[in-house]
Amino acid sequence: MELWYTEKHSENVGITMKVSHSLFSGKSEFQQLEIVETLEYGKMMLLDGLVMVTERDEFIYHDMIVHPALFTHPSPKKILVIGGGDGGSIREIMKHPEVEQAILCEIDGLVIEKSIEFLPTMASEIDGSNPRVKLHVDDGLAYIRDHQNEFDVILVDSTDPIGPAVGLFEEDFYRLVYGALKEDGIMVAQSESPFYHPKIQQAMYANLRNVFPIVEMYQAFIPTYPSGFWSFAFASKRYHPVTDFDAQRAAKRDFYTKYYNEQLHLGAFMLPTFARENIAK
Amino acid sequence: MELWYTEKHSENVGITMKVSHSLFSGKSEFQQLEIVETLEYGKMMLLDGLVMVTERDEFIYHDMIVHPALFTHPSPKKILVIGGGDGGSIREIMKHPEVEQAILCEIDGLVIEKSIEFLPTMASEIDGSNPRVKLHVDDGLAYIRDHQNEFDVILVDSTDPIGPAVGLFEEDFYRLVYGALKEDGIMVAQSESPFYHPKIQQAMYANLRNVFPIVEMYQAFIPTYPSGFWSFAFASKRYHPVTDFDAQRAAKRDFYTKYYNEQLHLGAFMLPTFARENIAK
Numbered sequence: 001m002e003l004w005y006t007e008k009h010s011e012n013v014g015i016t017m018k019v020s021h022s023l024f025s026g027k028s029e030f031q032q033l034e035i036v037e038t039l040e041y042g043k044m045m046l047l048d049g050l051v052m053v054t055e056r057d058e059f060i061y062h063d064m065i066v067h068p069a070l071f072t073h074p075s076p077k078k079i080l081v082i083g084g085g086d087g088g089s090i091r092e093i094m095k096h097p098e099v100e101q102a103i104l105c106e107i108d109g110l111v112i113e114k115s116i117e118f119l120p121t122m123a124s125e126i127d128g129s130n131p132r133v134k135l136h137v138d139d140g141l142a143y144i145r146d147h148q149n150e151f152d153v154i155l156v157d158s159t160d161p162i163g164p165a166v167g168l169f170e171e172d173f174y175r176l177v178y179g180a181l182k183e184d185g186i187m188v189a190q191s192e193s194p195f196y197h198p199k200i201q202q203a204m205y206a207n208l209r210n211v212f213p214i215v216e217m218y219q220a221f222i223p224t225y226p227s228g229f230w231s232f233a234f235a236s237k238r239y240h241p242v243t244d245f246d247a248q249r250a251a252k253r254d255f256y257t258k259y260y261n262e263q264l265h266l267g268a269f270m271l272p273t274f275a276r277e278n279i280a281k
Numbered sequence: 282m283e284l285w286y287t288e289k290h291s292e293n294v295g296i297t298m299k300v301s302h303s304l305f306s307g308k309s310e311f312q313q314l315e316i317v318e319t320l321e322y323g324k325m326m327l328l329d330g331l332v333m334v335t336e337r338d339e340f341i342y343h344d345m346i347v348h349p350a351l352f353t354h355p356s357p358k359k360i361l362v363i364g365g366g367d368g369g370s371i372r373e374i375m376k377h378p379e380v381e382q383a384i385l386c387e388i389d390g391l392v393i394e395k396s397i398e399f400l401p402t403m404a405s406e407i408d409g410s411n412p413r414v415k416l417h418v419d420d421g422l423a424y425i426r427d428h429q430n431e432f433d434v435i436l437v438d439s440t441d442p443i444g445p446a447v448g449l450f451e452e453d454f455y456r457l458v459y460g461a462l463k464e465d466g467i468m469v470a471q472s473e474s475p476f477y478h479p480k481i482q483q484a485m486y487a488n489l490r491n492v493f494p495i496v497e498m499y500q501a502f503i504p505t506y507p508s509g510f511w512s513f514a515f516a517s518k519r520y521h522p523v524t525d526f527d528a529q530r531a532a533k534r535d536f537y538t539k540y541y542n543e544q545l546h547l548g549a550f551m552l553p554t555f556a557r558e559n560i561a562k
Binding site: 006010011012013014015016017018038039040041057060195219221223227228229256257258259260261263264266267268269270271272273274276 | 538541551
């Protein structure tokens with residue numbers, strides 16, 4: 001029997017992938033979790049039927065949610081990841097020697113547990129082996145409400161604004177994040193596809209601009225996400241991701257990045273006209 | 282009945298689109314041509330079962346195959362397009378007032394004929410109404426062999442390196458193109474996906490470097506092409522697409538570009554590490 005998984009990116013278009021077998025299927029308190037083995041993309045994790053990560057292209061998403069902020073902030077010591085239970089963001093954060101502590105606050109313990117079990121290349125730093133990493137199975141909103149003025153960087157590594165992540169796209173949440181950051185802190189959040197989700201982006205960037213003095217969008221190619229054209233919001237209290245970026249420091253990193261590099265950092269902020277206009281003030 | 286068109290981008294992954302009806306289906310001397318109406322992407326043209334253009338995202342491909350070269354060359358007067366029978370590249374070329382003559386050399390007359398009939402937003406400048414445009418239904422190789430030292434810019438707007446376009450990826454062809462360009466001429470060719478076609482790219486860029494002194498790759502998001510991550514080769518006798526690019530001149534253009542802009546021009550050449558390394562000398 002040939003098994004094909006098809007994710008509809010709208011009512012009328014989708015991606016389809018050949019699946020060899022299922023590794024896990026189960027329902028948590030929050031969502032349906034699936035891990036399958038695909039022939040093209042290796043192991044793939046789905047939440048409520050949507051692709052979250054695949055082994056083959058996760059390097060792009062995780063390079064791009066982590067390194068632009070950590071190479072813009074001159075001294076990123078304490079980092080919070082909200083969501084990101086697969087561990088890929090924490091793995092990239094741990095490559096930065098300045099980081100003293102990274103905290104993962106994931107609402108769904110089942111995602112963490114099954115990532116450790118089935119996606120070890122992503123979850124390598126959240127399995128308890130690294131003393132610089134702390135895990136909290138908790139609602140991100142509740143957690144940051146109790147941790148104000150504490151973080152250099154907060155990464156919102158969330159699902160789409162449906163289901164448990166809906167609150168993570170609202171202005172009230174961004175105000176809490178602003179408060180949880182130190183006076184020169186930076187937030188990065190995944191911000192959907194400029195091609196398929198222009199309305200979500202308009203609302204999200206308007207909300208961010210009501211809270212942060214510096215808000216910029218940047219882009220990455222992610223083949224398994226809708227349209228392949230994905231974006232991130234860079235919201236900052238002090239440092240600008242282009243004019244305050246020290247390319248020399250980024251070039252001297254002592255670890256390999258398969259997608260990110262100091263030139264691409266700048267190019268990622270140079271957006272197509274339609275994408276820039278959609279979120280223009 | 283629900284009709285879904287699925288294009289496999291490899292044996293194990295593909296894109297699937299809902300189709301309302303077929304507008305044309307026929308076989309030319311060279312290939313199978315299909316034009317269908319899709320719900321998400323408007324009218325879509327396929328050659329030998331592969332997506333060539335759709336009404337909704339063609340602006341990206343056509344902006345990016347035309348404008349980087351025409352804004353790098355300081356005086357692009359005579360332009361040749363090889364392939365490109367849908368007319369989209371000629372439409373964008375005609376927006377540049379410096380261009381005195383554009384020649385379309387397409388091997389398959391049926392593609393031109395049916396584009397004029399069914400894709401008028403793309404074919405608007407190849408229907409005989411514009412005296413600055415000339416059409417030749419001819420093999421691109423034969424045509425340039427007879428037209429040496431003649432063009433400021435040559436655009437290779439071809440299909441994939443299978444079927445009638447296979448010769449357009451070989452070193453002998455690039456030598457002919459080199460000869461057909463004036464002493465400061467520029468060639469741009471679509472160069473497949475860095476994500477899915479690394480081997481094709483390696484061969485193509487090695488061939489180009491054997492012929493041209495300046496060879497650079499640049500990128501664009503094209504949702505309906507494999508992986509969404511597409512690329513173009515910029516091969517040039519004199520002008521470098523970044524260091525010789527006059528952003529001021531591009532910024533003063535008196536036409537709208539929905540994808541291209543003078544900042545994105547520079548960002549397009551800032552490549553992900555894996556894409557840059559794959560074609561490194």
